[in-house]
Amino acid sequence: MNDGREELDDLREAVREFLAAKSPESAVRAASQAGYDPAVWDQMARQLRLSGLALPGHYGGDGFGLTELEVVLEEMGAALLCSPFFATAVLAAQALLASADEAACARYLPGIAAGQVTATLAAAEANASWDPAMVTARAERTPDGWVLTGKKSFVLDGATADLLLVVARSTAGPGLFAVDRGAPGLRAEPMTTLDPTRPMAVLTFDRVPAVLVGAEGQAGRLMTRVLDLACVALAAEQAGGARRCLEMSAGYARTRYQFGRPIGAFQAVKHKCADMLVRVELAEATAREAARLADEGAPDFPVAAATAHITCSQAYTFAAAENIQVHGGIGFTWEHTAHLYFRRAKSSELLFGGPAVCHERLLDRLGI
């Protein structure tokens, strides 16, 4: 599966087995109602050491790269795992690393690596933009340190995360700040979400004490880097989810009989499945190539990240919608899993702004 690298196949197999046992559909539905299962989070961190997989060794991680993380995220996406993993190990951890603030990394990353701390990144506000230039939340320096005032929306796992990394504006411009969950003046309210497997929250800050991460006013460049990495990580989840939709459709087309034959024998259905396969192959290729380029520090990584985001978003949305079509009536029922993938696909496609911004992001990364 993975360019002939057996250790990646082993990792994939281990994660797949774990998720088959710990995140079957029944668990996904339960977690959609009641939130993620802390016991599973704990096992993921301790048994599989996933939270620290792609963190540097001196911060308690195992020092692997995005290539390995990509494998894990593909499987999580395929299983629709409900977990603060993406928010913690991708958004928050990568924001800390991108800040190059060694004190902050040493303070927060070991807890993340050990699975003791969940974290998230609060960047977007009510206008849903991830562009730091659009941030209105304010950071103010007081004799006792920084305090934050304002409102953040669409914060992944924002109601449960132990550590919040918040983009807020000081006189020097947008900067990154760390806030503890119990901080005074902080209120978190869950949002009603299209995708119940990925909880989001609105956070209200009323003079909440915070710690500056990195240099003041530096969140612009930092967020460009974090968004590129987050797009690739999300692309991996999307590729995994799209592959699962394809498998469901092909399996159903082989076994569902109408007019006295499996529906997969009809060319209209066959070609639909082939179209899904084409998109899934492209999605996997772009997600994996982008991860590889990130690990190599290649200059064309940002272009590859934007390409992966567009390709995987389109592939997953297409596969999730066509999966329902291949299943027909049963695919539109609440009981069937197809809608859970449809919800996840749409929510992933639009999380970072969707087509309204991702195409300009690609052209921007290409210098056009």
Place this chain on the structure above:
Amino acid sequence: MPDDLQEFTRQAREFLDAHASRAAERAAFRWGEGDDRVAYFGADPPEVEERKLRAARDWQRTRYTSGFGWISGPPEYGGRGLTPVHELVYDGIESEYDIPDTGTLSVIGLGMIGPTILAHGQQSVRDSYLPAMYRGDVIACQLFSEPEAGSDLASLQTRAVAREGSWILDGQKVWTSVAQHSQIGMALCRTDPDAPKHRGITAFLVDMSSPGVDVRPLRQMSGGSDFNEVFLTGVRVPDDHRLGEVNGGWRVALTTLMNERAAVGSEGSGPVAEALSPERLSALMRATWTWDDRAVRRDLSELLAGVMATAHLNARAFRRMQAGVAPGPEMSVAKLMYAQNLTRAAHFVSHVLGPRIIADTGEWGTYAWAELLLATPALRILGGTEEIMKNILAERVLGLPREPGIDTTSPFRELPRSGATS
């Protein structure tokens, strides 16, 4: 990289440094400078074509005499006896050099028919043709498609009848690339019309200079003639030029076609690829004042994302092959995407150009795109139509059942055909 590959790489570079020059850094693209032709098909004037063909043969001979003409071929026929991975590595290195395009020889002859002769040819034929082909002396073409046998190749009607130790061939082939340059052609013929269609076919190697072989250029919708019709009238073929068993030609054809998919899917460079580069397309947008049109920019992004995703798919397939992993469906997917990307690009450019692509104003880099636009319908047909490719992906990769009702058991002569009244 294993030691022998490193040593092989060193030898390849030494050879190329001695016989070719490194491709110059491509000069930065400037609007209005240089050749503005965007061609998928060749269609050169005859004297240019002749010159290019000579250069291609010369370069193939140079490769051959230095041990790079048939890297994965067996030594007894002039091959180097190395692996397909070595072949890939060599191709990668050679692409860094300025060398003549050998496509006329290599795509069909060396890429598809050579391996078929090696697998199914009789000893005398292997001895006489294989070294000559890989030395650049003999060009081969593929006499497969017929007017009544397109996607359903197995329904071909060209007859071969045994007579006095030879075979007599009668029929018509079509869409034959490079037939006008070829010394030999691989022909599929009906040898038993009473057998089911796949079991009554035999493959032959035809000497294209034999009496009764008539090659006529076929003019395609884009205006040029890149293909031929080949009429076979009482053409005599000795029995030792038969490939495989009598009535076992379908298996032989599959060997050839397997190699075709690998060859077609890997196209990804050349003038067309350059025309689709982000810098070229954005220059076009600047020149046409569509630079900041949001709808056009969105279309450009969609197009470039598709082109780059396909490049990533190819890169991944290449790395997997290098690592010795069996190829997955990437090649078939890449072929579908190649056609889709080029088609989309031609229409994107046409929308940017507007009326300037329906009538020639003489302006550089505008009406020139009409040539690509008129070539794109071919891409979804040649080398297996889009519909057939999707059937193959669905059946072979996803395990979906075959279309019911396709008759593979009745005698060929009883099958319904186009134009027959019931």
